[in-house]
Amino acid sequence: MKLEEALFNWLQIKVVAMARPHDGAAEQTLQFFEQILQEDFSISHFSVNDSGDNMYLVQYELDGTVHHKQFRQELAGQLLADINANPKYNEA
Numbered sequence: 001m002k003l004e005e006a007l008f009n010w011l012q013i014k015v016v017a018m019a020r021p022h023d024g025a026a027e028q029t030l031q032f033f034e035q036i037l038q039e040d041f042s043i044s045h046f047s048v049n050d051s052g053d054n055m056y057l058v059q060y061e062l063d064g065t066v067h068h069k070q071f072r073q074e075l076a077g078q079l080l081a082d083i084n085a086n087p088k089y090n091e092a
Helices: 003-019 024-041 078-085
Strands: 043-052 055-062 065-072
Touching: 003 024, 003 043, 003 055, 003 065, 003 078, 024 043
Parallel strands: none
Antiparallel strands: 043 055, 055 065
16 A cells, blocks of 8 residues: 555545544544554654645654645545445444
């Protein structure tokens, strides 16, 4: 897996976890991708913000340098849309 793919996967599950704060599976998956970023890519201090223009801005630190990567909100939100569209994942 490349860094950009790992960041995108983390972002997708971060969007899900933010929208579904009581979803334990989403939180566990988020922790899994955070571990991948930390252990496989030596990334630290990562965060996401809405940068406007329908984009998310992922900020992370690598080797003491802050980096930024933008992703389209529509693409990053697709996993959440798929989960929300599946009644199996929306039972109370």
